[in-house]
Amino acid sequence: MRTHDAGTLRAADVGSEVTLAGWVGRRRDHGGVIFVDLRDASGIVQVVLNPDDAPASEQELNSLRMEFCISVSGTVRLRPGDMANPDLPTGEVEVVAAEMAVLSPSETLPFQIDDRTEVDEAKRLQYRYLDLRRPSMTANLRARSRTIRAMRDVMDDLGFMEIETPTLIASTPEGARDMLVPSRLREGSFYALPQSPQLFKQLLMIGGVERYYQIARCYRDEDLRADRQLEFTQLDFEGSFWGQEDVLSTLEEVSIRVTKELRGIDLDRPFPRLTWHQAMERYGTDKPDIRFGMEIHDLSGVFAETGFNAFSGVLASGGSIRGINAGPLGLSRSGLDGLSSRAQELGAKGLVWMVTEEDGGLRSPVAKFLSDREMEGLVGTLGAVPGDILLLVADETRTVLEILGLIRLEVGQSEGHDELAYLFVVDFPVFERNEDGDFVALHHPFTAPVDVREMSENPGHAISKAYDLVLNGSELGSGSVRIHDPEVQAKVFETLGISDEDAERRFGWFLEALRYGTPPHAGFAVGVDRLVAILQNAPNIREVIPFPKTQSGADPLTGSPARVEDEQLRELGIEVRPEVRAEWAAGESAGG
RNA sequence: GGGGGCGUGGUGAAGUCUGGAGUUCACGCCGGCCUGUCAAGCCGGAGGUCGCGGGUUCAAAUCCCGUCGCUCCCGCCA
Numbered sequence: 106m107r108t109h110d111a112g113t114l115r116a117a118d119v120g121s122e123v124t125l126a127g128w129v130g131r132r133r134d135h136g137g138v139i140f141v142d143l144r145d146a147s148g149i150v151q152v153v154l155n156p157d158d159a160p161a162s163e164q165e166l167n168s169l170r171m172e173f174c175i176s177v178s179g180t181v182r183l184r185p186g187d188m189a190n191p192d193l194p195t196g197e198v199e200v201v202a203a204e205m206a207v208l209s210p211s212e213t214l215p216f217q218i219d220d221r222t223e224v225d226e227a228k229r230l231q232y233r234y235l236d237l238r239r240p241s242m243t244a245n246l247r248a249r250s251r252t253i254r255a256m257r258d259v260m261d262d263l264g265f266m267e268i269e270t271p272t273l274i275a276s277t278p279e280g281a282r283d284m285l286v287p288s289r290l291r292e293g294s295f296y297a298l299p300q301s302p303q304l305f306k307q308l309l310m311i312g313g314v315e316r317y318y319q320i321a322r323c324y325r326d327e328d329l330r331a332d333r334q335l336e337f338t339q340l341d342f343e344g345s346f347w348g349q350e351d352v353l354s355t356l357e358e359v360s361i362r363v364t365k366e367l368r369g370i371d372l373d374r375p376f377p378r379l380t381w382h383q384a385m386e387r388y389g390t391d392k393p394d395i396r397f398g399m400e401i402h403d404l405s406g407v408f409a410e411t412g413f414n415a416f417s418g419v420l421a422s423g424g425s426i427r428g429i430n431a432g433p434l435g436l437s438r439s440g441l442d443g444l445s446s447r448a449q450e451l452g453a454k455g456l457v458w459m460v461t462e463e464d465g466g467l468r469s470p471v472a473k474f475l476s477d478r479e480m481e482g483l484v485g486t487l488g489a490v491p492g493d494i495l496l497l498v499a500d501e502t503r504t505v506l507e508i509l510g511l512i513r514l515e516v517g518q519s520e521g522h523d524e525l526a527y528l529f530v531v532d533f534p535v536f537e538r539n540e541d542g543d544f545v546a547l548h549h550p551f552t553a554p555v556d557v558r559e560m561s562e563n564p565g566h567a568i569s570k571a572y573d574l575v576l577n578g579s580e581l582g583s584g585s586v587r588i589h590d591p592e593v594q595a596k597v598f599e600t601l602g603i604s605d606e607d608a609e610r611r612f613g614w615f616l617e618a619l620r621y622g623t624p625p626h627a628g629f630a631v632g633v634d635r636l637v638a639i640l641q642n643a644p645n646i647r648e649v650i651p652f653p654k655t656q657s658g659a660d661p662l663t664g665s666p667a668r669v670e671d672e673q674l675r676e677l678g679i680e681v682r683p684e685v686r687a688e689w690a691a692g693e694s695a696g697g
Numbered sequence: 698g699g700g701g702g703c704g705u706g707g708u709g710a711a712g713u714c715u716g717g718a719g720u721u722c723a724c725g726c727c728g729g730c731c732u733g734u735c736a737a738g739c740c741g742g743a744g745g746u747c748g749c750g751g752g753u754u755c756a757a758a759u760c761c762c763g764u765c766g767c768u769c770c771c772g773c774c775a
Binding site: 156303330 | 700707723731732737738771775
């Protein structure tokens with residue numbers, strides 16, 4: 106149907122007879138000659154429709170509109186005179202049409218297909234097939250494809266085998282909510298869609314596979330965010346006779362190859378590393394953006410003897426005072442007060458700002474409560490120079506770090522991702538406490554502790570062989586050395602408060618599998634959507650997912666999720682509660 | 698579950714704070730002119746219950762209450 110791709114034509118093609126097909130990007134009708142920007146997946150080339158050449162009937166030529174799908178046969182020639190368009194890769198040439206045919210006309214578009222205007226996202230999703238014609242979306246899809254191919258190339262080079270694991274699995278009520286799928290053959294029972302292939306890839310290790318990977322679709326039924334969808338894609342891999350360094354080095358390989366592919370730059374290795382504890386202390390988060398400094402400093406020593414009640418009270422109750430040097434932010438008094446109220450929104454009692462003066466003194470609403478020695482200590486600890494703005498929070502240490510971590514991002518983080526800062530965070534704790542004070546696994550309960558005895562005796566401080574890959578403040582993925590000893594696995598369940606009975610019921614099959622000569626193994630999962638989004642400078646992962654869901658989990662194009670026929674429910678042994686049906690009825694009568 | 702932002706011809710925006718005729722700008726659409734433009738240009742035209750419902754008022758896009766949708770964030774995401 107065609108001989109060439111529109112976007113590939115160059116001066117070297119001059120004189121060629123070509124047949125192209127694609128869409129009318131723009132039409133410039135001069136009454137006589139008509140110029141059409143013909144767009145296909147490869148790009149754009151200018152087509153000249155001259156009525157003197159009678160490429161089609163006059164009526165057909167005049168009927169051409171945006172996004173008509175057409176085919177054109179003609180000759181490639183250099184553009185005459187100085188009419189080359191340097192903004193187009195094909196700008197030196199044009200195709201003079203001898204024949205033009207409308208393959209498929211288009212109705213007037215619901216929105217313009219154009220990267221310059223930002224159309225309401227619900228509208229874009231409703232007409233996603235049109236949205237995908239926009240050059241930025243085409244570029245994102247291509248980048249995603251190249252990313253996944255580069256990942257497969259790396260994994261193949263390293264001797265990994267690609268294996269598919271099931272997506273209809275048993276629910277293990279731990280962690281995120283499972284997406285459930287009712288079983289017809291066993292009424293009243295449900296499959297779960299996997300949150301990750303975790304247990305299956307461990308079974309593959311026990312099965313002697315040694316090196317597995319998969320581009321795996323994963324599902325978590327939790328609230329959506331800019332970087333979270335109900336379903337998402339991970340590069341999931343696992344290796345036997347492997348430790349942490351094998352995994353991290355593989356991750357470097359993958360990141361370097363993908364970054365080279367999409368950005369054309371060579372990353373240095375090894376990637377920087379922080380322990381979880383360092384990350385929390387210096388950045389107030391386990392996924393620091395290290396493209397900029399503004400590190401958190403402990404100022405409790407500076408204020409040990411302070412007469413400022415707000416600070417001394419916090420210290421007396423075991424909290425701490427910490428701060429960042431935000432540099433010369435260029436904020437007004439009201440802007441600074443805005444930061445204070447933002448900190449309060451985030452859960453701090455307050456945030457104190459100080460501006461460093463030319464004479465080394467500090468201007469601040471609380472300056473009058475501070476001694477000269479305290480001010481000197483502040484300026485010294487935070488390395489402040491005149492004009493620098495210092496932001497302090499006093500509270501329970503955990504709160505202080507969290508708030509300063511968030512404020513640091515709000516005042517310091519740059520908008521896009523021109524610069525890339527990959528980082529490994531290692532030495533995560535095995536457990537954290539939930540709101541009830543019970544231990545829960547910070548990573549997942551199959552993660553190996555560094556020291557089993559330490560884990561039993563002092564679970565709150567035990568370190569695990571778990572690690573994260575972070576890029577520009579985003580968690581790209583997590584992994585760990587897994588437990589291969591059933592005794593250790595049982596101890597972890599015990600510490601988590603899972604009884605032997607419970608563990609046997611939920612994971613008995615897995616504990617049994619561990620007893621048959623399980624090799625030591627370790628692995629990781631990289632979030633493909635997040636990685637591509639960052640490398641493409643996209644504001645959220647929906648931009649790199651062809652058909653994403655809205656924040657309420659809906660697809661405006663196909664109407665999912667949707668109700669089903671009562672007959673379907675009956676077959677599954679499922680009933681919709683009467684109050685839900687009442688809501689449906691109310692919603693239908695209320696309308697819009 | 699909670700907090701913030703947004704919703705105005707087909708699209709994007711201004712107008713909303715401080716109520717006074719559906720006003721304005723750009724794109725698109727329809728018609729006309731135009732044979733070298735490339736976000737083509739010029740002239741003319743059509744097109745909107747200002748998301749929806751209620752309230753206040755002589756008067757509501759504008760103020761108040763509720764609701765729906767989209768979005769960002771907190772919770773949640775082993």
